[in-house]
Amino acid sequence: MKKLIAVLALGAMAATSYGDININWRALGGFYKNGQFGVDPAGAILFGGGTTIAQLIWTPFNGGSPTIDAVNVGNPNYVSGDDVFLDSITLTNPGIGIYADYANGPETYLNSTYGQTLQGGYVYLRIFQDNTPTGGEYYFNGNPLLANAYTGSESPQTLEGNTDNVNGNQLNQLIVPEPSVLAFLGAGALVVAIRRMRKA
């Protein structure tokens, strides 16, 4: 019995020493709507009200070439490919937040929660144009950061959501509707075309 307990204890130690991660994530430069970079303050997202989503996302190491996958509005967390959603905050616009800058953490993310060995993968930040991302809207991805293992005593890593911390960033990635939505739109166009042919 003693032997079994010792083995179990060793197993627990191995699990905790294997790379959970501890991240301070923020974007202090703010964000603009697509095509409105530098239009202050009216071009800032959330200007005039509303809420939006800022996310922390993980993607595997893949030999040192992390792939940031596109937004999929059909996924509950809007991720696709091998990207894993870790966390999000909802940003509101109380007046001073018109550029939608934000700060969150430090937060510890556990391998056991996400079913991934998080350390050694990359984390990056994504912010949307509004709280209900749909096809035709825009978002922005920050630069990926290699995640370090956290065993309880290290300082948190800081992940910046802006690539330009002085001027902020413009939301420049278009949300492309999924094939099923495109097929629906295509069917609609076909019906219109047939009706026009019949009228002609």
Ligand SMILES: [Ca+2]
């Ligand atoms: Ca990926």
